[in-house]
Amino acid sequence: MNKLFLLSGAVLGFLGVGLGAFGAHALKSMLEASNRLETYETAVKYQFYHALFLILIGLLSKDFTASTLKYSGYTTLAGVIIFSGSLYIICFTGIKAFGAVAPIGGTLLLAGWALLFITIFKS
Numbered sequence: 001m002n003k004l005f006l007l008s009g010a011v012l013g014f015l016g017v018g019l020g021a022f023g024a025h026a027l028k029s030m031l032e033a034s035n036r037l038e039t040y041e042t043a044v045k046y047q048f049y050h051a052l053f054l055i056l057i058g059l060l061s062k063d064f065t066a067s068t069l070k071y072s073g074y075t076t077l078a079g080v081i082i083f084s085g086s087l088y089i090i091c092f093t094g095i096k097a098f099g100a101v102a103p104i105g106g107t108l109l110l111a112g113w114a115l116l117f118i119t120i121f122k123s
Helices: 002-024 028-033 037-060 069-095 096-100 101-120
Strands: none
Touching: 002 028, 002 037, 002 069, 028 037, 037 069, 037 101, 069 096, 069 101, 096 101
């Protein structure tokens, strides 16, 4: 098992639940006023989905030793930080320029899934 990906998934899952609840309650009026509630919810959803994906990668690393699985975890972790992080920054600061950064994170998330496919296909 890959402890880094398991721990990262656990932390991102924990933060996803916390940020989701915080956004739904304490930040809801601010996010609605700035028309950013949907953006915030997207950031939380992608963070949470990929937290679970990182846990899966961590568990699969026990049976799959290919380096592509490790790269899958690294690209996914970076993708969550960049994708969800840029959306959170937009929500909290209103700086729309970070919208140009989100596709980089999305591309890394896609790479993580593709690398998982390659790992399993080649095994």
